[in-house]
Amino acid sequence: xxxxxxxxxxxxxxxxxxxxxxxxxxxxxxxxxxxxxxxxxxxxxxxxxxxxxxxxxxxxxxxxxxxxxxxxxxxxxxxxxxxxxxxxxxxxxxxxxxxxxxxxxxxxxxxxxxxxxxxxx
Amino acid sequence: xxxxxxxxxxxxxxxxxxxxxxxxxxxxxxxxxxxxxxxxxxxxxxxxxxxxxxxxxxxxxxxxxxxxxxxxxxxxxxxxxxxxxxxxxxxxxxxxxxxxxxxxxxxx
Numbered sequence: 001x002x003x004x005x006x007x008x009x010x011x012x013x014x015x016x017x018x019x020x021x022x023x024x025x026x027x028x029x030x031x032x033x034x035x036x037x038x039x040x041x042x043x044x045x046x047x048x049x050x051x052x053x054x055x056x057x058x059x060x061x062x063x064x065x066x067x068x069x070x071x072x073x074x075x076x077x078x079x080x081x082x083x084x085x086x087x088x089x090x091x092x093x094x095x096x097x098x099x100x101x102x103x104x105x106x107x108x109x110x111x112x113x114x115x116x117x118x119x120x121x
Numbered sequence: 122x123x124x125x126x127x128x129x130x131x132x133x134x135x136x137x138x139x140x141x142x143x144x145x146x147x148x149x150x151x152x153x154x155x156x157x158x159x160x161x162x163x164x165x166x167x168x169x170x171x172x173x174x175x176x177x178x179x180x181x182x183x184x185x186x187x188x189x190x191x192x193x194x195x196x197x198x199x200x201x202x203x204x205x206x207x208x209x210x211x212x213x214x215x216x217x218x219x220x221x222x223x224x225x226x227x228x229x
Contacts, residue, residue, distance in 0.1 A: 035218065037164075045156070045164065045207050047218035059216045062122070095163060105211045105218060107154040109175060111163040 002026040004096050004112035011118045016086055022079040022096030022112055030054075030074035033099040035108055036081045038092035048094070049081065052103045059105075063089075086119045093117075123212040125221035132227040139195040141224045143208030146189060151210040153191040155184055158223075159204045167206075168193060195226070203228045 008020040022034070036048040049070035050059040058070055069082040079096050093116050097108035126144040133139040143153060155168040166175050168184035171191065181196045195202055208221040 037218075044205075044223040045158075045209075045220045047220060050218065061217060097164075107152070107166065107169045107209070108156075108164075109166050109169070111165070113163050 002098075002110050004098065004110060006094060006096055006112045006115035009094065009115035009117045011120060012086055013121050014086060014088065014119055017082070017084040018086070018117060020081040020083065020094055020115055020117070022081075024077045024079065024098070027098075027110075029072075029077040031102070033101045033103065033105065034070075034072065034079045035097045035099055035105070036068075036070060036079075037095045037097055037108070037111075038090075039095070039114075040089070040092045043092075046092070050099070050105055051079070057103060083117070086117075088119050091117060091119045122215060122217065123210070123219045125208055125210065125219055127206075127208060127221040127224045129222070130225045130227065132229055133195075133198050134229045135198055135200060137198055139198050139202070139226055141193045141195075141206050141208075141226065143191040143193070143221050144189055145191075145210065145219075148189050148191055148210070149186065151213075153184065153186060154209045155193045156207045156209060157204045158207065164207065198226075198228055200228050202226060 003025045005023045051070045067085045071080045093114040095114045096112045098110040152170045156164040157167045158164040171186045172184045205223045207223045
């Protein structure tokens with residue numbers, strides 16, 4: 001079945017870095033655009049980043065632009081989010097989500113269960 | 122930046138109808154999507170492109186749009202519908218995905 005599984009979260013000190021991964025299965029990963037979306041504890045959903053099917057087009061939220069990098073390896077069916085210069089406000093559950101679009105965003109039809117990042121000294 | 126406004130909470134008795142609004146300027150020209158998130162779970166898409174339901178979503182859930190407001194309607198509300206609901210659009214001006222603040226649906 002179609003599945004997205006995130007990993008790589010953990011407790012990290014402010015200013016440090018992490019790489020989050022999202023393993024896709026059950027569908028042709030290379031044919032779909034992908035997103036990262038996060039949710040701080042007790043808060044709503046916040047979009048983080050988008051990549052087209054081939055990784056050539058990316059968009060970022062203003063709050064992470066310049067600190068986070070979205071990328072993908074279609075040969076490994078895996079989406080990544082490199083997060084750097086972490087701040088307390090980056091503490092959240094991070095979800096990857098599939099977009100039915102090919103090159104541009106349409107809507108997110110499949111979501112993973114998330115991986116949690118906690119930024120604390 | 123583009124803003125979507127939702128009521129923080131909506132309460133309804135079982136069997137009644139719940140209506141959750143999502144307001145935004147010029148929303149009439151945008152495709153609005155709705156997500157349901159139950160406690161401790163990942164979001165689930167329940168309506169896309171204003172009115173379309175993915176397979177497996179009950180017909181009791183429906184989307185509509187009028188003027189500057191999109192609405193998610195849940196007919197014959199059940200205890201299992203208790204969740205947070207988020208509307209979402211793609212802001213083509215800023216190249217950003219925008220979520221509404223979310224509405225907590227409580228079934229009395």
